[in-house]
Amino acid sequence: MILVGYIIALITSFYLLARISDVYFVNSLDKIAEKLNLSHEMAGATLMAIGSSAPELFVAIISFVRVGNHEAIGVGTIVGSALFNILVIIGASAMVRSAKLVWQPVMRDLIFYLIAVILLFIVMYSGEVSAIEGFILVGTYGLYLLAVVYGRKIFKFKDGDTMDEDEPEEELKGWRLIFKPLHIILENIFPSSKHYWLTFFFSIGSIAILCWVLVESAIGLSHILNIPEVIIALTVLAIGTSIPDMMSSVIVAKQGRGGMAVSNAIGSNIFDILIGLGLPWFIIILFTNKQIDTSTNDLIESVILLIISVVFIFVVLLIGKWKINRKTGMFLIALYVIYLVREIYFVYN
Numbered sequence: 001m002i003l004v005g006y007i008i009a010l011i012t013s014f015y016l017l018a019r020i021s022d023v024y025f026v027n028s029l030d031k032i033a034e035k036l037n038l039s040h041e042m043a044g045a046t047l048m049a050i051g052s053s054a055p056e057l058f059v060a061i062i063s064f065v066r067v068g069n070h071e072a073i074g075v076g077t078i079v080g081s082a083l084f085n086i087l088v089i090i091g092a093s094a095m096v097r098s099a100k101l102v103w104q105p106v107m108r109d110l111i112f113y114l115i116a117v118i119l120l121f122i123v124m125y126s127g128e129v130s131a132i133e134g135f136i137l138v139g140t141y142g143l144y145l146l147a148v149v150y151g152r153k154i155f156k157f158k159d160g161d162t163m164d165e166d167e168p169e170e171e172l173k174g175w176r177l178i179f180k181p182l183h184i185i186l187e188n189i190f191p192s193s194k195h196y197w198l199t200f201f202f203s204i205g206s207i208a209i210l211c212w213v214l215v216e217s218a219i220g221l222s223h224i225l226n227i228p229e230v231i232i233a234l235t236v237l238a239i240g241t242s243i244p245d246m247m248s249s250v251i252v253a254k255q256g257r258g259g260m261a262v263s264n265a266i267g268s269n270i271f272d273i274l275i276g277l278g279l280p281w282f283i284i285i286l287f288t289n290k291q292i293d294t295s296t297n298d299l300i301e302s303v304i305l306l307i308i309s310v311v312f313i314f315v316v317l318l319i320g321k322w323k324i325n326r327k328t329g330m331f332l333i334a335l336y337v338i339y340l341v342r343e344i345y346f347v348y349n
Helices: 001-033 040-045 047-065 071-096 103-126 131-155 169-176 181-190 196-225 228-253 258-288 297-319 326-349
Strands: none
Touching: 001 181, 001 196, 001 228, 040 258, 047 071, 047 196, 047 228, 047 258, 071 196, 071 228, 071 258, 071 297, 071 326, 103 131, 103 258, 103 297, 131 258, 196 228, 228 258, 228 297, 228 326, 297 326
C-alpha cells in the first residue's frame, strides 16, 4: 500500500510540475523578461531556460540540502535527464519529421554541451565537489550566454525559434479529464496573470514543494524496492521531469521546426549541468562547508555515456550535412532503450 502511495505521489507531482511550469511559471517569466526589456537571446538563455529546467534544478537543491547523504538523487536526475534529452527528445523529433538544421547555433551548443559534460566528468572523477568547481561550472554558463548573445551578431546567422510555451497544451488534452480537479484547484489558488511577480514567487514555492515530494518518494521507493537511490533518479525521476519537454519538442517537430527541438534539448542540458548542479554546489559548499560526494560508479558511467552520445550526435550531423531523419531518430532511441535495459540489469544483478 505504501508502494502504491509513493507511485501515485510521483505521477501526481510529475503532472503538477509540468502544469505549473508551463502554464504559470514560464508565463510569469515571459512577462518579467518583457518588463526588464531583455533581448530575445538573453531571455531565452536565462529566464526561459530556468522555466524549462526548474524541476531538475529544485530536485538537485533539495537533495543536496536534505539531512543524510542523498546527493546522488539530484546529480542522477540531471545526468539521467541529459541522457533522455539528447537521445529520446532529439530522436523522437527526428522520427516524426526530418529536419535541416542551422549549423552555427547547433555547433555552438554542442561545443558548450561537450565542455559542460567533460567538466562534470572531472568533478565526478575527483570524488568530491569543491566550491571552486561549482564556480567554474557557473562561469562556463556565463561564457555560453556571451556566445548566445554576441555570436549571432558577429556571425550573422539566424538562430532557431524559441519554444512556444502554449504548444504542449495540444498533447495534454487527454490528461485534462483525469486531472480536472487539480486544474480547478490550481486556477483558484494561483494569482491572475496581471500579478506576474506574485505568480513567479508562488510558482517557485509550488515547484519547490513538489520537488521535495519527488525526492522523498524516490528515497521511499529506494528503501521499499531495495534499489539504489541513484538508479531511481537516473531513470524514473529523469524521465518524469523530461516528458513535458519531449511533448513540446515532438509538437514543434511535426510543424516542421525540428531545429527548435534540437536546440531546446541541447540548451536545456547545458543549463541543467552548469547551473542546475554548479550553482547549488557553489552556494551550499561556500556557506555550509558540506561535503558532497560524487564517487558513485553508476553516475560516472552515465556521464561517460553522455560524452559518447554528444560526440556521436556531432559525427552523425556532420556526416548527414546537419540533417536529422527517421533513421537517426530510431537509432538514438534504441541507444536509450539499451541504457535502460542496462540499468534494469544492474538492479536485478
